[in-house]
Amino acid sequence: MATLVLGGARSGKTRYALMRAEALAAVTDGRLTMIATAEAFDDEMRARIRRHQDERSAAWTTREAPHDLATALGALTPGQIAVVDCLTLWLSNTMAAGRDVEAEIAALCDAVAACPCPLLLVSNEVGWGIVPDNALARAFRDHAGRLHQRLAAQIDEAVLIVAGLPLTIKPSNF
Amino acid sequence: MATLVLGGARSGKTRYALMRAEALAAVTDGRLTMIATAEAFDDEMRARIRRHQDERSAAWTTREAPHDLATALGALTPGQIAVVDCLTLWLSNTMAAGRDVEAEIAALCDAVAACPCPLLLVSNEVGWGIVPDNALARAFRDHAGRLHQRLAAQIDEAVLIVAGLPLTIKPSNF
Amino acid sequence: MATLVLGGARSGKTRYALMRAEALAAVTDGRLTMIATAEAFDDEMRARIRRHQDERSAAWTTREAPHDLATALGALTPGQIAVVDCLTLWLSNTMAAGRDVEAEIAALCDAVAACPCPLLLVSNEVGWGIVPDNALARAFRDHAGRLHQRLAAQIDEAVLIVAGLPLTIKPSNF
Numbered sequence: 001m002a003t004l005v006l007g008g009a010r011s012g013k014t015r016y017a018l019m020r021a022e023a024l025a026a027v028t029d030g031r032l033t034m035i036a037t038a039e040a041f042d043d044e045m046r047a048r049i050r051r052h053q054d055e056r057s058a059a060w061t062t063r064e065a066p067h068d069l070a071t072a073l074g075a076l077t078p079g080q081i082a083v084v085d086c087l088t089l090w091l092s093n094t095m096a097a098g099r100d101v102e103a104e105i106a107a108l109c110d111a112v113a114a115c116p117c118p119l120l121l122v123s124n125e126v127g128w129g130i131v132p133d134n135a136l137a138r139a140f141r142d143h144a145g146r147l148h149q150r151l152a153a154q155i156d157e158a159v160l161i162v163a164g165l166p167l168t169i170k171p172s173n174f
Numbered sequence: 175m176a177t178l179v180l181g182g183a184r185s186g187k188t189r190y191a192l193m194r195a196e197a198l199a200a201v202t203d204g205r206l207t208m209i210a211t212a213e214a215f216d217d218e219m220r221a222r223i224r225r226h227q228d229e230r231s232a233a234w235t236t237r238e239a240p241h242d243l244a245t246a247l248g249a250l251t252p253g254q255i256a257v258v259d260c261l262t263l264w265l266s267n268t269m270a271a272g273r274d275v276e277a278e279i280a281a282l283c284d285a286v287a288a289c290p291c292p293l294l295l296v297s298n299e300v301g302w303g304i305v306p307d308n309a310l311a312r313a314f315r316d317h318a319g320r321l322h323q324r325l326a327a328q329i330d331e332a333v334l335i336v337a338g339l340p341l342t343i344k345p346s347n348f
Numbered sequence: 349m350a351t352l353v354l355g356g357a358r359s360g361k362t363r364y365a366l367m368r369a370e371a372l373a374a375v376t377d378g379r380l381t382m383i384a385t386a387e388a389f390d391d392e393m394r395a396r397i398r399r400h401q402d403e404r405s406a407a408w409t410t411r412e413a414p415h416d417l418a419t420a421l422g423a424l425t426p427g428q429i430a431v432v433d434c435l436t437l438w439l440s441n442t443m444a445a446g447r448d449v450e451a452e453i454a455a456l457c458d459a460v461a462a463c464p465c466p467l468l469l470v471s472n473e474v475g476w477g478i479v480p481d482n483a484l485a486r487a488f489r490d491h492a493g494r495l496h497q498r499l500a501a502q503i504d505e506a507v508l509i510v511a512g513l514p515l516t517i518k519p520s521n522f
Contacts, residue, residue, distance in 0.1 A: 006337060008302065009475030010493020044483070125336070127183030128356065129303025129477025130311045135218070137478045145184020152337035160336050162473070162508050163354060163493075163500035165517040169339040180511060182476065299510070301357030303477025304485045309392070319358020319511075326511035334510050343513040 002112055002119040002155040003172070006148060009124065012164030014052060017083045017120040024118055025059070030081035032060045035073070037090040039066045052085065066093045070104075070111035073119070080117045087123035087151075088144055095140060105147050113154060123148060125160075176286055176293040176329040177346070180322060183298065186338030188226060191257045191294040198292055199233070204255035206234045209247070211264040213240045226259065240267045244278075244285035247293070254291045261297035261325075262318055269314060279321050287328060297322060299334075350460055350467040350503040351520070354496060357472065360512030362400060365431045365468040372466055373407070378429035380408045383421070385438040387414045400433065414441045418452075418459035421467070428465045435471035435499075436492055443488060453495050461502060471496060473508075 003020065007013040025032050034056060040046045053062070065072035069090050076082055084090075087108075094104050112119065125148075127141040152158045157172035177194065181187040199206050208230060214220040227236070239246035243264050250256055258264075261282075268278050286293065299322075301315040326332045331346035351368065355361040373380050382404060388394045401410070413420035417438050424430055432438075435456075442452050460467065473496075475489040500506045505520035 004337065008473060008493065009479070010490045010497070011475065012493075012497045015497075044486075125182060125476050126478050127185060127476075128299050128301075130300050130306050130315060131183070132478050138218075141478060142184045145182065145186075148336075149184070149186045149189075149338035152339055158337060158339060160341075162496075162517050163352065163506060164497035165500055165506060167341065167508075167515065167517055169336050169341055178511065299356060301359065302473050302475075304474050304480050304489060305357070312392075316358045319356065319360075322510075323358070323360045323363075323512035326513055332511060332513060334515075341515065343510050343515055 001157070001172070002115065002121060004148070004151050004155055004158040004170075005120055005122045005161060006125050006158065006169075007161035008128070011161045013122045013124075013161045014083075014085050015055065015164065016159070016161050016166060017085065017122050018056060021081045021083050021118070021120055022057075022059070025081050028081070030118065031079055033076065033080045033082045034060050034062045035069070035082055035084045036062055036064050037066050037069060037084065037086060037093065039093060066090065067097060070107040073108075073111035073115050076115055076117050076119075078116045082115075082117060083120045083122065085122045087121055087147060088126060091143055091147060092140065095136075095143070101143050105143070105150065108147075109150055109154060112151065121151065121155075175331070175346070176289065176295060178322070178325050178329055178332040178344075179294055179296045179335060180299050180332065180343075181335035182302070185335045187296045187298075187335045188257075188259050189229065189338065190333070190335050190340060191259065191296050192230060195255045195257050195292070195294055196231075196233070199255050202255070204292065205253055207250070207254045207256045208234050208236045209243070209256055209258045210236055210238050211240050211243060211258065211260060211267065213267060240264065241271060244281040247282075247285040247289050250289055250291050250293075252290045256289075256291060257294045257296065259296045261295055261321060262300060265317055265321060266314065269310075269317070275317050279317070279324065282321075283324055283328060286325065295325065295329075349505070349520070350463065350469060352496070352499050352503055352506040352518075353468055353470045353509060354473050354506065354517075355509035356476070359509045361470045361472075361509045362431075362433050363403065363512065364507070364509050364514060365433065365470050366404060369429045369431050369466070369468055370405075370407070373429050376429070378466065379427055381424070381428045381430045382408050382410045383417070383430055383432045384410055384412050385414050385417060385432065385434060385441065387441060414438065415445060415447075418455040421456075421459040421463050424463055424465050424467075426464045430463075430465060431468045431470065433470045435469055435495060436474060439491055439495060440488065443484075443491070449491050453491070453498065456495075457498055457502060460499065469499065469503075
C-alpha cells in the first residue's frame with residue numbers, strides 16, 4: 001500500500017505522513033523507517049533537517065537517500081513502514097547531478113510498485129504560481145508535475161494537505 | 175454545458191479535458207474540436223505545442239485562436255465538443271497585445287454563455303505563490319483570478335486537477 | 349465560532365468571508381466589523397484597499413489593525429461578527445516591523461481562541477510555487493504555513509477558496 005502526500009511548503013505534509021505511519025505501526029507492530037532525501041549543503045537546510053528529526057520520536061530509524069531512492073526502496077522489507085521525505089528534494093538532487101531524469105523517474109515508479117511494505121511518499125506542489133523566469137525552475141516544475149501524475153495513477157491513495165488538513169484526491173481501498 | 179478545468183502547471187488538466195471530451199464524443203457522436211491559444215514564439219513553446227498535439231488522437235480538429243477566442247467560440251455548432259487550451263495563455267496574449275482586458279474577459283464570458291455545444295475550458299492556477307516582484311505578473315494573476323471567479327460563477331461545473339486527479343469544486347447538474 | 353478562509357490571490361476569499369458574515373448577520377442581527385490589516389504604503393495598495401471597501405455595504409464598520417491584531421480581536425464583543433482581512437498582510441507587517449514573529453503568532457492564536465463573537469479569518473496560500481530565491485520570502489511562506497496549520501488545528505471550520513468556490517477542508521460542527 002502506497003500513499004502520495006502532496007501539499008505546499010510548510011503545509012504539514014511531513015507531520016501528516018509521520019502521524020499516518022505511527023498510527024499504522026501501532027496496530028501492525030511495523031518498524032518505522034524514514035527515508036530522507038535532503039542533503040545538508042547549507043545552514044538553512046541543516047536547520048530544516050534537524051527540525052524534522054526533532055519532530056520524530058525515537059521509534060524511527062532514518063536512512064539517507066538523496067540520490068539512490070529506488071535502491072533504498074528496494075531494500076525495504078515487509079515488516080517496515082516507510083516515509084519518503086520528500087520526492088521533490090530527490091528530484092532536485094537528481095537534476096543537479098545531471099542524471100537522466102526520465103529514466104530515474106521510471107526506476108522510482110517501478111520501485112514504488114514493487115515495495116513490499118506500506119509507503120508514504122511526501123512531495124511538494126510547486127506549479128501553482130506564476131511561470132518562473134528561469135528555465136531550470138520551469139523544467140523542475142514540469143518534472144515534478146509529471147512525477148506526481150504518474151505516481152498518483154499507480155498508487156493506492158493520494159491526499160493533498162492544506163493547513164495541516166488532508167483533502168482526499170484518491171481514496172484508499174484499504 | 176461548460177466545464178472549467180483548473181490546476182497548476184503539469185497537473186494533467188489538458189489530459190483530463192481531452193479524456194472528458196472523448197468520453198462524451200463516444201456516446202454522442204460529437205465532433206472533437208481543440209481550440210488552441212498557444213503562440214509558437216520560441217522553441218520551448220513549439221516543443222510544448224507539439225507534445226500536446228501528439229497526445230491527441232486523429233479524431234481531433236484543431237483551431238488556433240491565440241487572440242480571438244470569443245470569435246472562435248462563436249463559430250462552434252451544436253454537433254461539436256470543444257476543448258479550449260488554455261485560458262491563461264489567451265489572457266497572456268491579450269495583455270501582451272495591449273487590448274482592454276476587462277472588455278475581452280466580458281466578451282469571452284458572453285461567448286461561453288452563448289456556446290451551443292459542450293465546452294471544456296482549461297486554465298492555470300497561478301496565484302498560490304509568493305507575490306511576484308514585477309507589476310505585470312501581479313496584474314496577470316489578478317486578471318486570471320477574476321476570470322476564474324467569473325467563469326466559475328456562470329458555468330455548469332468546475333474541477334481542480336491535482337496530480338492528474340479531479341477535485342470537484344462545482345458539481346455538475348448533468 | 350471561528351472560520352479560516354484560505355485561498356490563492358484573487359480567489360474570492362474576501363468576498364466569500366463577507367458573504368458568510370452577512371448571511372450570519374441577517375439571522376442573528378450581529379454588527380458587521382471588518383478588521384483590515386492592509387497599510388496603504390503605495391498607490392497599488394491604496395487602489396486595492398479602496399476596491400475592497402467598495403465591495404462592502406454600509407452595514408460594515410471598519411477597524412484598521414496592521415500590527416496590533418490581537419488587541420483588535422480582544423476589543424470585540426459578543427454582538428459583533430468580524431472578518432479579518434487578511435492574516436498574511438498582518439504577518440508581512442509583523443515581519444517588516446522586526447517583531448518576534450513566533451511570539452506574535454502565539455498571541456494571535458490566543459486572541460482567536462478567546463474571541464467572544466463569530467470570526468472569519470482570511471489568509472493567502474503562498475507556498476505552492478517554486479522555492480523563492482530570497483531568504484525573506486522563504487521565511488515569510490514558512491511563517492504563513494505554520495500560522496495556517498496552527499489556526500486550522502484550533503478553530504472550528506476551514507475552507508479553501510478556488511475560483512470563488514469553497515472546498516471544505518475542516519467541516520464546521522455548527
